[in-house]
Amino acid sequence: MTQALADMRRSYTRDGLDEAQAPSEPFALFRQWFADAVDTEQAPVEANAMTLATVDADGRPHCRVLLLKGLDEQGFTFFSNYDSAKGQQLAERPFAAMTFFWPTLERQVRIEGRVSKVSAAESDAYYQVRPLGSRLGAWASPQSQVIADRGELEALLQATEQRFSGTEPQCPEHWGGYRLVADRIEFWQGRPSRLHDRLNYRLDAGSWIRERLAP
DSSP states (O other): OHHHHHTOOOOOOSOOOOGGGOOSSHHHHHHHHHHHHHHHOOTTOOTTEEEEEEEOTTSOEEEEEEEOOEEETTEEEEEEETTSHHHHHHHHSOEEEEEEEEGGGTEEEEEEEEEEEOOHHHHHHHHHTSOHHHHHHHHHOOTTSOOSOHHHHHHHHHHHHHHTTTSOOOOOTTEEEEEEEEEEEEEEEOOGGGOOEEEEEEEETTEEEEEEOOO
């Protein structure tokens, strides 16, 4: 197994990234790369899938895969249960990092910054456009809590369906959005011989500084 893992590698030859291709601020480049990913990546890859990393009160890191659900000049938006493990971690330490990986394009983007909750109105607006099953699931699941088995979860869902039978479920107070306001965004383009291109943007006194990092 060890030797098999050591022999697993691929050569990245698809594209390059240099300063001449890059704008002075990172959002235009992210939007372009994201659009490329939507057009290029195929199932099971979801272009808006990202790994979100948080840190708990003891300084222990945690990460999981989520879906990006909003992007504007304010930041990167995702939704979750506020009482979940990640919600508790963000309440204690309101900073996070997210990574997008688009293997077909041989690209990844790393984003870091402060996280805060979006407004209740914004959470409700997104909640209302979710499929009914997802809206009911937000009420039914005690996210991150220990449960006995799958049967308990299905019983919770059944009770929730009965509770809202004939009515539209409203957005729970324990569920909603978070926005990561970035102060660092790094674009990584795979290149041959592991000499990858890395362009890093960091926010300094309200202005974005662009710099190349060694691979």
